Amino acid sequence: MVSVARIQPDEGETHYHVRAGTEGAIIDAENFNLFYGRKQALFDITLSVPRGLVCALIGPSGCGKSTFLRCLNRMNDLIDNVTINGTMRIEGRDLYDPGIDVIALRKRMGMVFQKPNPFPMSIFENVVYPLRIDGVRDRNLLEETCERALRGAALWDEAKDRLKESALSLSGGQQQRLCIARAIAADPEVLLMDEPCSALDPIATSKIEELIDELKGRYTIIIVTHNMQQAARVSDNTAFMYLGRLIEFGETEIMFTAPKVTKTLDYVTGRFG
Amino acid sequence: MPPDSGLALTPTAAPRGASRPTDLLARGEPFLWGLGGALGFGVMMIAGFLLLVLWNGIATFYPRPIHVVTLVNGDVLAGEPTRTESFRPPAAEVAALPPSTQVTVATKLGFADRTLYRTGNFDLYGDDFRWVTDYAIARITTPPDLYLFERLEWGPFIGRIKSVDLAGATFDAGGIPLERLAVAHDEARRRWRQIREIEHDEIGRVNQQIESERLALRKMELGAGAHTPEYTDAAGRTEARVAAMTREYEGLAARAAALKAENARYTIALADIKGREKLLPLAEIMRFYPANDLSIFGKLGVYVSRWGEFLTAEPREANTEGGVFPAIFGTFAMTLLMVIAVAPFGVITALYLREYATQGRLVSVVRISVNNLAGVPSIVYGVFGLGFFAYIVGGTIDEVFFPERLPNPTFGTGGLLWSALTLALLTVPVVIVATEEALAAVPRSVREGSLACGASKWQTIRRIVLPRAMPGIMTGLILAMARGAGEVAPLMLVGVVKLAPELPIDGIFPYIHFERSFMHLGFHIYDVGFQSRNSEAGKPMVFVTTLLLIALVALMNATAIMVRNRLKQKFSGSQF
Numbered sequence: 001m002v003s004v005a006r007i008q009p010d011e012g013e014t015h016y017h018v019r020a021g022t023e024g025a026i027i028d029a030e031n032f033n034l035f036y037g038r039k040q041a042l043f044d045i046t047l048s049v050p051r052g053l054v055c056a057l058i059g060p061s062g063c064g065k066s067t068f069l070r071c072l073n074r075m076n077d078l079i080d081n082v083t084i085n086g087t088m089r090i091e092g093r094d095l096y097d098p099g100i101d102v103i104a105l106r107k108r109m110g111m112v113f114q115k116p117n118p119f120p121m122s123i124f125e126n127v128v129y130p131l132r133i134d135g136v137r138d139r140n141l142l143e144e145t146c147e148r149a150l151r152g153a154a155l156w157d158e159a160k161d162r163l164k165e166s167a168l169s170l171s172g173g174q175q176q177r178l179c180i181a182r183a184i185a186a187d188p189e190v191l192l193m194d195e196p197c198s199a200l201d202p203i204a205t206s207k208i209e210e211l212i213d214e215l216k217g218r219y220t221i222i223i224v225t226h227n228m229q230q231a232a233r234v235s236d237n238t239a240f241m242y243l244g245r246l247i248e249f250g251e252t253e254i255m256f257t258a259p260k261v262t263k264t265l266d267y268v269t270g271r272f273g
Numbered sequence: 274m275p276p277d278s279g280l281a282l283t284p285t286a287a288p289r290g291a292s293r294p295t296d297l298l299a300r301g302e303p304f305l306w307g308l309g310g311a312l313g314f315g316v317m318m319i320a321g322f323l324l325l326v327l328w329n330g331i332a333t334f335y336p337r338p339i340h341v342v343t344l345v346n347g348d349v350l351a352g353e354p355t356r357t358e359s360f361r362p363p364a365a366e367v368a369a370l371p372p373s374t375q376v377t378v379a380t381k382l383g384f385a386d387r388t389l390y391r392t393g394n395f396d397l398y399g400d401d402f403r404w405v406t407d408y409a410i411a412r413i414t415t416p417p418d419l420y421l422f423e424r425l426e427w428g429p430f431i432g433r434i435k436s437v438d439l440a441g442a443t444f445d446a447g448g449i450p451l452e453r454l455a456v457a458h459d460e461a462r463r464r465w466r467q468i469r470e471i472e473h474d475e476i477g478r479v480n481q482q483i484e485s486e487r488l489a490l491r492k493m494e495l496g497a498g499a500h501t502p503e504y505t506d507a508a509g510r511t512e513a514r515v516a517a518m519t520r521e522y523e524g525l526a527a528r529a530a531a532l533k534a535e536n537a538r539y540t541i542a543l544a545d546i547k548g549r550e551k552l553l554p555l556a557e558i559m560r561f562y563p564a565n566d567l568s569i570f571g572k573l574g575v576y577v578s579r580w581g582e583f584l585t586a587e588p589r590e591a592n593t594e595g596g597v598f599p600a601i602f603g604t605f606a607m608t609l610l611m612v613i614a615v616a617p618f619g620v621i622t623a624l625y626l627r628e629y630a631t632q633g634r635l636v637s638v639v640r641i642s643v644n645n646l647a648g649v650p651s652i653v654y655g656v657f658g659l660g661f662f663a664y665i666v667g668g669t670i671d672e673v674f675f676p677e678r679l680p681n682p683t684f685g686t687g688g689l690l691w692s693a694l695t696l697a698l699l700t701v702p703v704v705i706v707a708t709e710e711a712l713a714a715v716p717r718s719v720r721e722g723s724l725a726c727g728a729s730k731w732q733t734i735r736r737i738v739l740p741r742a743m744p745g746i747m748t749g750l751i752l753a754m755a756r757g758a759g760e761v762a763p764l765m766l767v768g769v770v771k772l773a774p775e776l777p778i779d780g781i782f783p784y785i786h787f788e789r790s791f792m793h794l795g796f797h798i799y800d801v802g803f804q805s806r807n808s809e810a811g812k813p814m815v816f817v818t819t820l821l822l823i824a825l826v827a828l829m830n831a832t833a834i835m836v837r838n839r840l841k842q843k844f845s846g847s848q849f
Contacts (some may be wrong), residue, residue, distance in 0.1 A: 075727060107727035120741055123449040130726045133736070182726065209364075 014046060015260045017250030026051040026190060027072060032086035034067060034076070041067050043245045044086070049237070051240065053155040054221045056235035056252065058228065069192050071095075073109040074102050088189075096174040110183030110219075114195040116175035118167035118182075126167045126178055130186035141236045145185055153181035154211050163202060168210050172200065173204025180211065184219065191215065193223040197230065209234050228268055232256050240264045284477040323823075333813035334579035336572050339419045339431055339564040342390065342405055343412040350403060351419060351431050351546040352390030353564070355809075359384050362406065388822060389809070393421070393429035394545050401428055402809045417566035419849045421557040422543065425589060426812065430553075432545035439555075440538040454541075459540050470522030471529045471758045473774075479522045486511050486518075491677040583817065587774045592801050593811045597818060603689075603769070603791035604825060608758045610693035611700065615753055617775050618697065619704025620746060626705070627712040628734055640709075644687055647702035655763030656736060658695030665786075683788050687768030689777045690787035695767050696760055700753035707752065711745020713737060747837035751830055758826045763797035769796045771804070794822040 013133055025048035044062050049055045057065040067076065074095065077081045089094045095105065107130065118126050125132070127146045136142060146163065150156040155177040159170070175197060176180040183191060193212075197205040212221060212234045225231050231238055231252065238255040240248045240263075247265045248255065259265045266272055289525035297303060322801075337353040344350070362385050367378055378385050387406045395401050422430040428502040437444045444450060490511045497503050559582070562575050586596030596827045622643075630636045675683040684690070715738045723733040739746075761769070772788045777789045802808065802815040 075721060075725060078721070079726070103727050103729055106725055109725075111722075111725035113718055113722060113725075115718055117716070117718040119719060119722065119737055129728075133726065133728045133732045161759075179722070182722075186727065237411070 014246045015248045028089040030087045032207050035083045037081045051220050053236040054216050055237045056231035057067045057239050058231050059241035063241040069224050073106045083260050108188050109190045110188040111152050111192045112183050112196045115199045116179050118175050122164050123167050124163040127181050127185050149181040149185035152184050153177045174198050191219045192219045300745045326819050330814035333817050334576050336575045341414045344409050345411045352392035355389040355391050372520045393431045396427040415565040420561050421564045422561040427556045432543045435542040435544045438540045458555050459773050460745050464536050465556040468529050468532045471525050476525050479518050483518050488677045590807050591804050600792040601793045602795045604794045607693050611696045611757045614697035615700050619701045623705045623708035627709045643702050643705050652762045654699045655766035658767040662691040688788040689791050692764050692768040695763050696757040700757050703753045704749045707749025708746045711742035715741045744837050751833040769793045771800050
C-alpha cells in the first residue's frame with residue numbers, strides 16, 4: 001500500500017466539511033469509544049447525523065462501521081465484555097443512560113441486516129411482528145399496518161396475494177424488502193441498514209436503492225455499505241471510517257469528488273480497502 | 274498413465290508419475306472398505322434381528338397340523354411339530370438300537386435328528402412338550418378328526434370329540450352337528466363374558482363403593498373420634514348404604530350364578546389319542562379347530578382370531594396364553610405420561626442453561642453432570658424412584674391425603690405415576706442435550722432481527738427461538754420416548770407387575786389412577802420368557818410380544834417423526 005506513507009500525522013483528528021450542529025441532528029455522538037474486552041474498536045467518534053437524510057458509513061472491513069451502527073440501537077449489549085464511554089444521544093437523550101428503556105429505544109430504530117433474516121412464519125406475521133410483540137390484536141390495524149409497510153417496502157404488489165405463505169418462500173431480494181417492511185412497520189424514526197444489499201444480486205440491489213430513495217425524508221437512514229457507488233448514489237452525507245476512527249465526514253458529493261484527507265481519496269478511488 | 278501414450282513408449286523418457294504408484298494407504302481405500310464393512314455389518318445385524326423377531330412373531334399364531342406319531346416301542350402321541358434339531362444321542366441308547374439304525378447314526382457322525390412335539394393335555398400327563406427322536410418313530414399320520422382345543426385352563430387339549438351335551442341333547446362321536454356346536458359354543462362364550470363383566474366390572478364397582486364408604490367412615494373416625502354423636506350418626510347412615518349395596522351385590526351374584534348354571538348345561542367330552550377322557554364345559558374352551566382338516570381360509574380365520582385375542586384380551590395361564598392388552602395399554606400410558614413429564618422439564622432446563630445462564634465454569638459443570646446422568650445404569654434410577662418418589666413423596670401424600678387407608682399404601686408404593694417420573698428422570702438428559710443443540714442452532718441473525726424489532730428476550734425466545742428449535746426438541750423427545758418405552762429394569766422397582774388386569778384408566782372416579790401398578794410389554798417379555806412354569810410354551814409369546822413392543826415403539830416414534838417433519842416443513846423454505 002503506497003498510501004501508508006501519506007497518512008497524515010494528525011490521524012486522530014476528524015475532518016468535517018460541515019459541522020452539523022446538535023439542532024437538526026437526530027443522532028449525536030461525542031467522543032464515543034467502544035472496547036471489546038481490552039481491544040478498542042471505536043476511537044473518539046464524534047458525529048451528528050442530520051434528521052431525515054441518508055447517511056452512509058463507508059470504510060474497509062473491520063473499521064468499525066457495523067459496530068458503530070449497532071451501538072445506535074444497543075445491539076452490542078448482546079455481546080459480553082463490551083464497554084463504552086463517551087456520549088451517544090438520540091434527540092438529546094443519552095442512549096446509554098441506565099434509566100433508558102432499551103426495548104422502547106429499539107422500537108424507535110428499525111434495523112435491516114446484512115443477510116435477510118425473515119422469521120419462520122407467514123409474510124403477514126413477519127411484517128406485523130413488531131405490533132404483535134406489543135400485544136396488538138386488532139385485526140384491522142394489523143392488516144392496515146401490513147399493507148402500509150409492504151407498500152413502503154415496495155413489496156405489496158408481489159406479496160399481497162400470498163400473505164399467508166411462509167416468508168421463506170420469497171426470493172432473497174424479496175426477503176430483504178420484507179425485512180425492511182418489518183423494520184418500518186412500527187413506524188420508527190431511524191432506519192439502520194447494515195450492508196443491506198451485500199447478499200443480493202444487482203437487480204434486487206437496485207430495487208432496494210430505489211426504496212431507500214423513497215424512504216428518505218420520512219425516516220433518517222443510516223446505511224453501512226462496502227459498495228462505494230451505492231454510497232454515492234443513495235446518501236446525502238458520507239462518513240469514512242478507518243481502523244475504528246472517523247476520518248472524514250461530509251456531503252457525499254464532496255466526499256467522493258474532493259475529499260480533504262488523502263486516505264479518503266485513496267479509499268474512494270479504490271487504491272486500498 | 275494409459276499404455277498407448279506415446280510418452281510411455283519412448284524408452285528414454287520414463288513416464289511421469291508411473292514410476293511410483295500412489296500408495297494404497299494414502300488413497301484410503303482400505304479404510305473405505307473398513308468403514309463400509311462396519312456399516313454393512315451393523316445393517317446386517319439389525320436386519321437379522323428384525324427378521325428373526327418378525328418371522329417368529331408372525332408365524333406363531335398360524336395353526337399347525339397335528340401329527341399322530343406311533344413310536345417303534347408301540348407308544349403313540351399326538352401333537353404339533355414345533356421344531357427339529359440335531360443332537361448326539363447317548364452311546365448306551367445308540368447301542369440298544371437295531372444294527373441298521375446304528376449304521377445310519379454312525380454315518381451322521383453320531384448325530385440324530387429329533388422333533389419337539391407340542392402334545393398339550395398338561396392335566397393328563399404333566400407336560401406340554403415331548404422330544405421324539407427320528408429313529409424311534411414308526412409311523413406318522415394326520416387323521417382329520419383330531420381337534421385342537423384352546424382351554425381357559427391347563428393349556429391346549431389335543432384329541433377327538435367323544436360326545437357333546439347341548440342342554441340335554443346329547444350327540445355321540447358319529448353324529449356331532451358341528452354347526453350347532455359352533456353356535457352353542459359362541460353362546461356359551463357370550464355368557465362367559467357376561468359373567469366376567471358382572472363379576473369384574475359391576476361387582477368390582479359395588480365393592481369399590483363399599484370400600485369408599487368404609488374409608489369415609491374411617492376418615493371421620495380419625496378426624497372427629499369414634500365416640501362422638503356425628504360419628505355414630507354417620508356410622509348408622511353408612512351401614513344403611515352398605516346394606517343397600519350388599520343387596521345390589523347379591524342381585525348381581527345371583528345373575529352371575531344363573532348364567533353359570535346355564536353354562537354348566539353345555540358340556541363336551543373329549544378323548545385324547547390314547548383314549549383318556551376329559552369332560553369340559555363348553556364355555557371353558559376359547560376356540561377349537563380340526564387342525565388337519567382346515568382350509569387355508571379356516572387357518573387364516575384361526576390366525577386372525579388369535580391375533581385379535583392377543584391384542585385385546587387379558588393374559589391367562591401365567592401370562593403364557595391369552596392377550597397382552599393390559600401390557601400394551603400400560604406401556605402406552607406410561608410412555609405418554611413420561612413424555613408429558615419430561616418435555617417441559619427438559620426444555621425449561623435447557624432454555625435456562627443455553628439462553629439465560631452466564632456461560633461459566635458452573636454451567637459447564639452442570640452440563641457435564643447432565644450428560645453423565647445419561648450414563649447412569651437405569652436400575653439406579655429405579656432404586657432412586659422407589660426410595661424418593663414412592664417412599665418419601667408417596668408416603669407423605671398418603672399421610673396427608675389418604676390417612677384412612679393406611680397402613681395400606683396408596684401412593685406410597687410403586688405405580689404408574691412414579692414409573693413415569695422415574696423414566697422422565699432417566700431420559701431428561703437426552704431431552705436437555707437435544708434441546709440445547711436445537712437452541713444453539715437457531716441462527717443469531719434471526720434472534721437479532723427479533724430483538725431489533727423491539728422484542729424482549731423472552732418474547733424472542735417464545736415467538737422465534739422456540740418454534741424454530743421445535744423440530745430439534747422433538748428429535749430429543751423421540752429419542753427419550755424410544756429409550757423410555759424400552760426400559761424395563763427401573764420399572765420393576767417402581768410399579769410394573771406381572772399381572773394387573775385393572776387398567777390405570779377406567780370408568781371409576783377419578784378415571785385416571787396414577788397410583789395403580791400396571792403391566793409393561795418389556796417386563797412381560799422377561800416374565801413370559803424366563804419366569805413362567807413352562808419356558809417352551811412361553812417362547813412363541815416372547816417373540817410375539819417382542820414384535821409388538823418393537824411395533825409399538827416404532828409406531829410412537831413414527832407419529833412423533835411425522836409431527837416433527839410437519840414442523841420442519843415450515844422452516845424448510847429457501848435457505849437463500
